[in-house]
Amino acid sequence: MRTELDAADITDARLRTAYQECKRLNATHGRTFFLATRLLAPAQRPAIHALYGFARLADDLVDTPAPGSSPEERLAALADQLSDGLTRGFSDDPVVAAVIDTAQRYHIDGALFDDFLASMRMDLTVTDYPDRAALDRYVYGSADVIGLQVLPILGTVVDPATAAPFAAALGKAFQLTNFLRDVAEDIDRGRIYLPADELAAFGVDRALLEWCRTNRRTDARVRAALADQHEKTREIYRYASQGVALLHPVSRPCVQTALLLYREILDRIEADDFAVFTRRATVGQGRRVAVAGPAYARAVWARRGPRAAELQVARKVRR
Known part of the structure; x- marks a missing residue:
C-alpha cells in the first residue's frame, strides 16, 4: 500500500491509515472487484478503495447492525x-x-453520496418492488451513482458527460447481478430485489420464492422468471460495454476485466440450472487469474503509452 499511497500523493499519516483500512475492507469483502483494482495505476487505487469502503460501511450498518443499536x-x-x-x-x-x-x-459531486444514502435508507423499510421503475429508483442510488463516482478516477478520452450513462449502466449491471446471485440471502432478510410484475408474468410471487428457499429447490416457473431477468441484465451489460472505449486507456483493462468476471456470474448461475436457493454462484480463483493475467499485461503496457501522462494524480482542493 505504501507505493500506492505515495503514487497518489497521500502523505498525511492519518489519511494513510484511513486509506489502508478501506483497502482492507475491499480485499476482504470484494474479491472480484479488488482483483480488478490491481489493474489500475497505483495512484488510482486508493480512491477506488475509499469509495468501496464507504459503500461497505453503509451497507453493513443496514444489514448487520450492532446489537442494541438502531x-x-x-x-x-x-x-x-x-x-x-x-x-x-x-x-x-x-x-x-x-x-x-x-x-x-x-x-x-456530493449529491451522489446523498442519493446513495437515500437508497440505503430504503433498505430499512422497503422489502418489495412492484415494477422495474420502482427497482430502478433504488438501484440508481445503490449502484448507478457508484459508477458515476468512480468515473473521475478512471478518466475519459471524451467529455465525462458522454461517458456517464455507460458508467451508471455498468454499476447497475453489477448490482442486478448481485441480486440474481443472492436471491436466497435477500429472502432471508425479507427482501426481494426483483420486479414483482415481471415475476408475475411467469406465475411467480413472494410466496413461491419463499417456498423455493425453504425447500431448497428452484420451481420451473421461478427458473423461467430468473432466465428472463438474466437476459434483461445481459442487455444492460451489452450497453455498458460500449463505454469501455471512452475511458482513459490506463483504466480500460480494469473495467473490462470487472465487466467480464461479473457477467460470468450469470453464466455460472445458468450452468447450475438456477440453483440459487442451494448455492451461491462464484467465479473461481483460477478463472479470475486467467482473465486478469492478460489484462494485467495490457494495463502495464497502457501505463507506458503516450497518453499515460495525461492521467495525473489528483491534488487535494485547497480550502
Whole structure:
C-alpha cells in the first residue's frame, strides 16, 4: 500500500491509515472487484478503495447492525459525519475520512453520496418492488451513482458527460447481478430485489420464492422468471460495454476485466440450472487469474503509452 499511497500523493499519516483500512475492507469483502483494482495505476487505487469502503460501511450498518443499536440512527449519524466532514475536510472515522479526501481530490459531486444514502435508507423499510421503475429508483442510488463516482478516477478520452450513462449502466449491471446471485440471502432478510410484475408474468410471487428457499429447490416457473431477468441484465451489460472505449486507456483493462468476471456470474448461475436457493454462484480463483493475467499485461503496457501522462494524480482542493 505504501507505493500506492505515495503514487497518489497521500502523505498525511492519518489519511494513510484511513486509506489502508478501506483497502482492507475491499480485499476482504470484494474479491472480484479488488482483483480488478490491481489493474489500475497505483495512484488510482486508493480512491477506488475509499469509495468501496464507504459503500461497505453503509451497507453493513443496514444489514448487520450492532446489537442494541438502531440502523436508522447509525445511518443518520453516518450521513451527518459525511456532510460535516465534507465541510471541515476531515472526519474522525477512518473510512469517512478517506472518502472525503477522495471526493475533494476528484471533485465528486456530493449529491451522489446523498442519493446513495437515500437508497440505503430504503433498505430499512422497503422489502418489495412492484415494477422495474420502482427497482430502478433504488438501484440508481445503490449502484448507478457508484459508477458515476468512480468515473473521475478512471478518466475519459471524451467529455465525462458522454461517458456517464455507460458508467451508471455498468454499476447497475453489477448490482442486478448481485441480486440474481443472492436471491436466497435477500429472502432471508425479507427482501426481494426483483420486479414483482415481471415475476408475475411467469406465475411467480413472494410466496413461491419463499417456498423455493425453504425447500431448497428452484420451481420451473421461478427458473423461467430468473432466465428472463438474466437476459434483461445481459442487455444492460451489452450497453455498458460500449463505454469501455471512452475511458482513459490506463483504466480500460480494469473495467473490462470487472465487466467480464461479473457477467460470468450469470453464466455460472445458468450452468447450475438456477440453483440459487442451494448455492451461491462464484467465479473461481483460477478463472479470475486467467482473465486478469492478460489484462494485467495490457494495463502495464497502457501505463507506458503516450497518453499515460495525461492521467495525473489528483491534488487535494485547497480550502
